[in-house]
Amino acid sequence: MTSNTDEPTVIVVGGGIAGCQAARELAVDHTVTLLERDNVATGATGVSAGLVAPTLFYSDRPAVATYANEYVRRFDGTNGFEFHERxxxxxxxxxxxxxxxxxxxxxxxxxxxxxxxxxxxxxxxxxxxxxxxxxxxxxxxxTGWVDPYTYASAVRSTAEDAGATVEAGVTVTGVTTDDSGVTGVETADNGHYPADAVVVAAGWRTPQLLPDGASVPVRPYRTQCIVLEPESPLSDDFPLGRLGDEHLYFRPEHNGDLLIGGAHEPISDPLAASTDADESFTLEVADFVPSFIDGFEAAGFVNGWSGVDTASPDTRPIIGPPPGGPDGLIVATGFNGLGVMASPVVGPVVRHHLTGVSIEFSPDVFDPDRFDSVTDTFEYVSTSEI
Ligand SMILES: Cc1cc2nc3c(=O)[nH]c(=O)nc-3n(C[C@H](O)[C@H](O)[C@H](O)COP(=O)(O)OP(=O)(O)OC[C@H]3O[C@@H](n4cnc5c(N)ncnc54)[C@H](O)[C@@H]3O)c2cc1C
Incomplete structure (x- = not known):
């Protein structure tokens, strides 16, 4: 599809589920280019467990929960995406x-x-x-679950169907500005990309890309998953679950295996963090699961991994213009281990801030200026505790 030169141009930085959702939403009436340093869904999104339970985590914001719940059902069947109700x-x-x-x-x-x-x-x-x-x-x-890679790929395809361009392997080095606001982004290898607006959805790297004066209070944290093969495959109605005080959650896999997640910990150096599951977490799971769920006495270890997501001070995402930022700059980050299930809100909230249109729920819960101070040393709160 060719771009309409009358449309505002937007650069979206980051091809995780947040960036893909922003691109999908805006592509219908903006000329959108999404720039991803690696490949789509290679950050937190691609290693997510994919549990979807907005009602649990947004019980204080019923309109947000309803919007997210309805979105996954509406999107089911689009470009290969499947929502598995459980x-x-x-x-x-x-x-x-x-x-x-x-x-x-x-x-x-x-x-x-x-x-x-x-x-x-x-x-x-x-x-x-x-x-x-x-x-x-x-x-x-x-509630239910999704395959996060397929989900992000389907959202990306929908964005491209609406006219967005996705460029993988392009590392953004910063947002450029002049006196009137943002002018685009600078990249490591491809030079400058001009734009009327920039949405930075770069996960824990988001603060590094903001222009001087703009800030967002996020910090990286690491979390892990393990897949076990039970003695016989889990039944088709095996539920999702969470044990808050054990800091563990689980869901069935397509083939009747069990995925168990947990072990959230704040980290200071994401690039040095192992992408494997720790032995201590593997042993914790191996000890707990057979004592809690039948059929795991002789379970097999299938695989384990860890990933880095982005925490905010109050566990809620930060979506909107960052304090001290130039006109035309939006951030979408701080998804705290819930970014797959919260991702449907990204598009409407970004649209609201860029165009002023009202949306189906109040976006204030995501406002970047809701914090008294902007620091990356706040106390990390795991969403398993809420
Ligand atoms: C192990 C694990 C399990 C999880 N389980 C669940 C779950 O069950 N349910 C749920 O809802 N959520 C879950 N999450 C959380 C969820 O995966 C994240 O909240 C969500 O994927 C965040 O999406 P994002 O787009 O903000 O970040 P990311 O997916 O990290 O995307 C950011 C992207 O920006 C790109 N980028 C960064 N810097 C630049 C740059 N300079 N230039 C260009 N591109 C750049 C990165 O390469 C990356 O692709 C889990 C997370 C992990 C790690």
Whole structure:
């Protein structure tokens, strides 16, 4: 498709799910070029576990949860993307029972398919779990999972279908400006790309690319996944799950294996971080899973890996004009291990800030200027604790 020269030009920096979503949204009425230093979905996106549970993480923002929930269902079947619906159990310790029950009741009253099950009700429905030490679980029936690489590729294709250009292997070195605002980006090998607006969605590298005066409070953290092969494949209705105090979550794989994630830790040098799962995490999983889920006594280790994502001070993404930034500059970063499920909001929020149109939910929860101070030394909070 050729570009319309009357359209504003936008450079999107970063081909993770955030950058792909921004490009997809804007490509219909902007001339969009997405620049990715490596390949699309080679950052956090490509190594994500792909769990989707917006109702759980945005219970205080029902309109955000509803938008994200509806998006994955609407996008299902587009350019090879599949949303796999699965129930999700958030296991609850006796000390947390009252609060969990209240949360479930509140969500149900807001119209979400959520309920509290005591341990015997969980055992009736999901006999494969050993609930000793648990009071029950909150059951979410609007959750599921996606293959993150396929998802990002499908969003990228949709952006290209709408006219966006995607250039892989192009490293942006900085955003350029003049007195009126952004003028484009400088790249390591291809020179200057002019643009009316720039969306920096470069994960933990985002702060490095901003012009002087603009800042965003994010820091890198590392998290891990392991896949185990049970003695026999998990059933088709095996749920997603989370054990908050164990800092573990899980989901079934296509072939009946089990993916287990956890071990979040802030790091200072992402480039030096191992991309393998640590032996200590592997042993923790090997110890815990057979004691909690039937059929894993003689489980096989399939593979394990780790990835680096971007934390924000309050665990919520940062999408919009950064404080101190020039006109035409937008950031989309700080997805805190939830960027696949939160990614549907990126397009509308970026559009809102670039064009002023109102959108279906309030974007203020993502505002970059919601923090009192901008620092990269804030205390890291894992989303397994919320
Ligand atoms: C192990 C693991 C498990 C996870 N599990 C889940 C889950 O179950 N559910 C969920 O919702 N989320 C999950 N996440 C989080 C999710 O993957 C991220 O929040 C999300 O992918 C972030 O997307 P992004 O586009 O912001 O960043 P990235 O995917 O990291 O994309 C940023 C891109 O910018 C590019 N880039 C950087 N600098 C430059 C530059 N100078 N020039 C050009 N390009 C540049 C990078 O190469 C990269 O491709 C998980 C993350 C990890 C690591």
């Amino acid at each position: 129930d999700r159990l958030d296991f609850v310790r006796p000390t947390d029972r009252k609060e969990a029950n209240a949360t479930a009741t509140e969500l149900a009253e807001k119209g979400f398919p959520v309920g509290y099950l005591d341990a015997s009700a969980v055992a009736d429905r999901y006999p494969q779990f050993d609930l000793e030490g648990f009071a029950g679980a909150v059951l979410y029936e609007d």
